[in-house]
Amino acid sequence: xxxxxxxxxxTIRWLWRVFVAVLVLTVxxxxxxxxxxxxxxxxxxxxxxxxxxxxxxxxIVFAKGLAIFLKRPDTHYEKSERDG
Amino acid sequence: xxxxxxxxxxxxxxxxxALALLRGRVRAAVALVAPVAALxxxxxxxxxxxxxxxxxxxxxxxxxYDALSRMFAVVFAIMAFAGALYALNQKSRLELPAxxxxxxxxxxxxxxxxxxxxxxCWELMAVGSTLxxxxxxxxxxxxxxxxxxxxxxxxxxxxxxxxxxxxVTTGSxxxxxxxxDSPAHWLILAGFLINAGAPPLSAWLPDAYPEASWSGMVFxxxxxxxxxxxxxxxxxxxxxxxxxxxxxxVFYGIVYxxxxxxxxxxxxxxxxxxxxxxxxxxxxxxxxxLNGAAAHxxxxxxxxxxxxxxxxxxxxxTNKRKCTDLGGxxxxxxxxxxxxxxxxxxxxxxxxxxxFVSKSMISQAAGDEHLLWVWLALAAATAxxxxxxxxxxxxxxxxxxxxGLRPNEPPPNMxxxxxxxxxxxxxxxxxxQPLYALLPFSTSYLPxxxxxxxxQLELLLFSGLAFFVMLPMLRRTLTITLDTDxxxxxxxxxxxxxxxxxxxxxxxxxxxxxxxxxARVGALVHRHHGRDGLLARTWTTGGMTLWVAIxxxxxxxxxxx
Numbered sequence: 001x002x003x004x005x006x007x008x009x010x011t012i013r014w015l016w017r018v019f020v021a022v023l024v025l026t027v028x029x030x031x032x033x034x035x036x037x038x039x040x041x042x043x044x045x046x047x048x049x050x051x052x053x054x055x056x057x058x059x060i061v062f063a064k065g066l067a068i069f070l071k072r073p074d075t076h077y078e079k080s081e082r083d084g
Numbered sequence: 085x086x087x088x089x090x091x092x093x094x095x096x097x098x099x100x101x102a103l104a105l106l107r108g109r110v111r112a113a114v115a116l117v118a119p120v121a122a123l124x125x126x127x128x129x130x131x132x133x134x135x136x137x138x139x140x141x142x143x144x145x146x147x148x149y150d151a152l153s154r155m156f157a158v159v160f161a162i163m164a165f166a167g168a169l170y171a172l173n174q175k176s177r178l179e180l181p182a183x184x185x186x187x188x189x190x191x192x193x194x195x196x197x198x199x200x201x202x203x204x205c206w207e208l209m210a211v212g213s214t215l216x217x218x219x220x221x222x223x224x225x226x227x228x229x230x231x232x233x234x235x236x237x238x239x240x241x242x243x244x245x246x247x248x249x250x251x252v253t254t255g256s257x258x259x260x261x262x263x264x265d266s267p268a269h270w271l272i273l274a275g276f277l278i279n280a281g282a283p284p285l286s287a288w289l290p291d292a293y294p295e296a297s298w299s300g301m302v303f304x305x306x307x308x309x310x311x312x313x314x315x316x317x318x319x320x321x322x323x324x325x326x327x328x329x330x331x332x333x334v335f336y337g338i339v340y341x342x343x344x345x346x347x348x349x350x351x352x353x354x355x356x357x358x359x360x361x362x363x364x365x366x367x368x369x370x371x372x373x374l375n376g377a378a379a380h381x382x383x384x385x386x387x388x389x390x391x392x393x394x395x396x397x398x399x400x401x402t403n404k405r406k407c408t409d410l411g412g413x414x415x416x417x418x419x420x421x422x423x424x425x426x427x428x429x430x431x432x433x434x435x436x437x438x439x440f441v442s443k444s445m446i447s448q449a450a451g452d453e454h455l456l457w458v459w460l461a462l463a464a465a466t467a468x469x470x471x472x473x474x475x476x477x478x479x480x481x482x483x484x485x486x487x488g489l490r491p492n493e494p495p496p497n498m499x500x501x502x503x504x505x506x507x508x509x510x511x512x513x514x515x516x517q518p519l520y521a522l523l524p525f526s527t528s529y530l531p532x533x534x535x536x537x538x539x540q541l542e543l544l545l546f547s548g549l550a551f552f553v554m555l556p557m558l559r560r561t562l563t564i565t566l567d568t569d570x571x572x573x574x575x576x577x578x579x580x581x582x583x584x585x586x587x588x589x590x591x592x593x594x595x596x597x598x599x600x601x602x603a604r605v606g607a608l609v610h611r612h613h614g615r616d617g618l619l620a621r622t623w624t625t626g627g628m629t630l631w632v633a634i635x636x637x638x639x640x641x642x643x644x645x
Contacts, residue, residue, distance in 0.1 A: 004415050007486065023549060026541045033534030038451035039459065048463075048542025055464035056471045056550035059335075060557055063342040070566040074345065074406075077573050081227055 023049070087129035091147050092122035092157065093192030093205070096164060100184025100212075104177070112172055115180060119165035122191065126157045133197055140200075142257050148197030152378060152524040156194040156314045159382045160187060162508075163306045163389060170393055170501035171299035179219040183303040186212030190307035194314045198257040199247045199272075202315070206243060206279075210236040213308055216300045217292055225295040231572070232292035235278065235285055236308075243275025262319050273320055280312035280363060281356045282329050283336060287569035290340070290352035294405070298396035301348055305355055305392050306385045313362045313381045317524075322369025327458060330367055333360030334465040341472035342558065343565045345407050347395050347481050351388065354431065354473040357465070358384045364462065365446040368453060371525040376445030378524055383438035383512060387430035390505040391477065394424030397498055398481055401491035407560040412486035417493050421482040423502040430509040432474030432544055433466060438512035440540065441519065441531045448529065466540070467547035474544070475551045480560060 005011055027046045037043050099118030103111055126149075135147035164187040171180055186209055193205035210233065217229035249268025251257055262269045281289045293304045320326065337357025344350045358380070365377030397420045398413060399405055414421040426437070433439035443466065450459040493499060512519050520527055551558070612619045 003486070006414070007412070019545075019549075023545055026538060026545055029538045029541075033538050035535045036533075037535075038454065039456050041456075041460075042539070046542065048539040049546045051460075051463060052467035052543035052546040053550050055467045056547045057554065059338055059464075059468050059471065060342060060550070060554050063339045064557055066339060067343050067563075067565065071343065071561075071563045072566055074562050074564045076564060076566075078224075081224075081573065 087125045088134040088147075090125055091135065091192070091195070092125040092161065093188045093190075093195060095122050095125070096161075096188030096191060097185050097208075098188075100181045100188060103184060104181040115168040115172065115184075116165065118184070119161050119168060119187070122188075123158065123161035123165070126154060126161055126191075126195075129154075136197075142200050142251070143198065144200050144257060145197030146192070146201045147195055149195065150524075151522070152314070152317060153194045155378055155382060155522045155524065156310065157191050158522065159385050160191045160194065160307060160310075163187065163303075163385050164191075166389060166501050166505055167299070167303045167306070169504070170302055170396070170498050172497045173495050174297065174299045176219040176221065176297060179216055179297060179300055182212050182215035182219060183300070184212075186216055186303060186307055190311050193311045197259065199250065199259050200257050202259055203240075203243060203247050206275075206311070207240050209308060209311065210240060213304060216303055217296045220296045220300055222295070225297075228292045228295035231569070232288055234572075235288040238285075239275050239278035242271050242278065246271030246273075246275055259318060261321060264320075264323060264325070273316075273323075276312050276315045276319065277329065278312075279308050280316065280359055281309050281333065282363065283332050284568050286333065286336065286356050287567035289356055290344075290349050290567070291569045291573075293352045293355075294346055294348040298399040301352075302389050302392045302396055305351070305388045309355055309359045310381045310385055313359060313366070313377065316363065316366045317374060317377060321366055321374055324367055326363050326367030327455075328367070330360045330363030330365075331458070331461050331465075333357065333363060334461070335468070336360075338465065338468035338472045340565055340567065341476070343563070345560045345563060346405050347398070347407055347410065347477060348392065348405055350407075350473065350477055351391050351395060354391075354469070354477075355388060357469060357472070358388065358431065361443060361446055361462070361465070364458065365449060368446070368449050368455070368458070370449050370453060372445055372452060372527070372529065373449030375520075375523045375525050375527050375529070376442060376447075376449055379442035379445060379519060380439075382519060382522070383430065383442040383509075386505050386508050386512070387427045387437075387439060390423060390427035390502060390509060391431065391473070393498065393502045393505065394420050394427060395477070395481070397494040397502070398491070400494050400498070402489050404489070406562070407480035407484075408562060410481050410487055410489070411484040412482070413489060413491065414482040415486075416490045417482070419493055419499055420502065421478065423506045424482060425478045426506040426509050428474045428478045430513070432470040433540065434474075434544060435532070435537045435540060436510065436513045438509045438516075438519075440513055441516040444531050444536060444540070445527075445529060463543060467543045467550075470544045470547040471551055475548055476558070479551075 027049050030046065041047060096118055099114055102114055106114060129149045131149050133145045133148045136145045138144065167183060168180065174180060189205045189208035189212055193202055193209060196202040196205055214229050214233045217225055217232055246268045250272065253266060253268060262272065264270055264273065278285050293301050296304055316326065333356050337353045337360060341350045341353035344353060362377040362380050365373040398410065401417065404410055430437035430439040433443040447459060447462050450462055516531065611617055614620060
């Protein structure tokens with residue numbers, strides 16, 4: 001039995017293509033709307049796009065860095081609390 | 085008019101007690117009708133003080149309506165209804181009554197016109213919510229509920245001390261706007277912030293809420309933190325400190341949720357994140373910002389409950405809560421997956437969802453005030469919300485790998501509750517005017533401008549791109565991330581045990597020294613009085629006579645000299 005249509009590699013390839021097309025369209029849409037920026041940085045082309053991507057990448061990297069120090073097995077508290 | 089005689093919060097609390105005794109259809113009817121009746125009362129009541137009197141010598145106003153309190157009471161009543169519908173098939177006979185006491189006292193807290201009533205409702209909420217966690221039933225739920233209670237009692241003590249100080253210095257019990265000009269007001273702020281999930285004690289929230297049952301957490305997500313948001317909105321609007329506290333909450337929530345594996349703990353961290361947005365708005369303090377904070381509390385209650393209903397349905401159907409065990413559930417739980425995704429889009433403030441029309445007011449306020457760094461941080465956080473809740477939750481639970489699980493959709497009442505809130509998430513996103521009409525300040529804000537929609541879509545979609553590009557870095561592991569609860573769950577017990585050991589060792593030393601001293605005294609006594617001791621020997625009659633003669637001679641000598 002073949003898997004659900006949504007899980008097939010072919011569909012996923014198509015979803016990626018559509019996703020990239022939508023990404024390009026949203027940036028292009030900037031040319032067709034009236035802007036009333038509060039800050040100069042908003043006037044840079046594709047501000048939301050590059051800022052959103054970089055912010056997320058930054059947060060993921062920061063989280064991974066924090067994890068080096070703060071990550072523990074999820075049984076960390078269990079033993080001591082059950083005994084205590 | 086009934087709305088001035090009847091207290092909607094009290095009605096829900098009384099219904100909660102009745103639910104504890106009722107069974108079957110009558111119970112279901114009471115559970116569904118009471119919140120609707122409360123909602124009717126809240127909407128029908130005129131503005132102003134409905135109940136007032138004196139209690140223990142204090143002027144109290146237990147029932148007072150204005151735009152702000154009505155807005156929160158409305159969404160609390162809606163939440164109580166949907167939560168009750170969702171929880172109708174919950175086996176625990178304690179949870180729903182406890183949840184109603186909790187919901188009713190939350191309504192009471194926002195309709196309180198004075199600090200004394202607010203405090204009483206505040207504590208009643210702590211009791212109700214603890215019982216909701218407790219009725220999760222497991223050992224870990226019980227332990228978490230005790231930790232939760234300890235933190236909230238601490239918050240209650242701070243609030244009580246602050247209220248007492250405020251009443252003594254001002255002579256008024258009225259709940260008005262306060263400035264941070266006295267220790268009492270700092271204490272009140274601290275009490276509010278603990279319930280809001282602010283640092284450094286934010287860990288109580290992701291520690292306790294996910295231990296509740298599949299339906300319990302739906303209730304828990306709504307009332308405590310949002311009552312705190314309401315209290316901050318009324319008590320401390322425009323307090324700059326709150327901007328920074330809020331921003332810390334926003335990013336704390338994102339970073340911890342990114343590292344989390346338990347689906348409901350992801351959503352718990354995301355509550356702190358969302359409340360952070362509201363706290364920032366309260367800190368900015370303009371009418372636009374306060375409207376944004378209030379609107380965001382309203383919409384957040386609905387979409388967060390929807391997210392937790394879908395997570396609760398997964399927990400109900402599979403009995404699993406870790407992302408590492410889940411995945412691919414969209415095959416057999418399409419409705420739950422769709423509703424969860426709608427909640428995820430709403431929390432990410434996608435255009436055409438409720439989150440968009442509320443959160444954008446807070447960003448707009450930061451822009452209007454020319455707070456560049458705050459505005460940039462909020463934009464980054466908006467992208468971050470999509471990352472940690474908007475995609476991560478539905479992706480790891482319903483999609484990603486095929487976990488092989490083929491669970492069924494939950495029972496009809498749970499599906500209905502999800503559909504209701506999914507409809508509200510989209511409905512409020514499109515027809516936002518009724519929501520804006522409830523806001524504390526009248527507004528003509530238009531959320532759907534071309535530029536605004538485009539920039540928001542860019543932020544979110546490229547955040548999505550970052551998620552899928554960096555997916556290997558987000559792979560789930562069987563780990564937790566240490567939080568400040570480490571201090572009282574790991575460090576404090578060990579410190580206490582260490583002190584105990586030291587005391588025990590010290591005690592043993594002291595006892596050893598004392599024992600030694602006593603032994604020496606004993607030996608001394610023994611030497612003189614023991615069997616062969618000088619003072620215990622048997623003396624001869626002759627010896628005794630000699631000693632008596634010596635004594636008498638000494639006596640004679642002393643007498644005549």
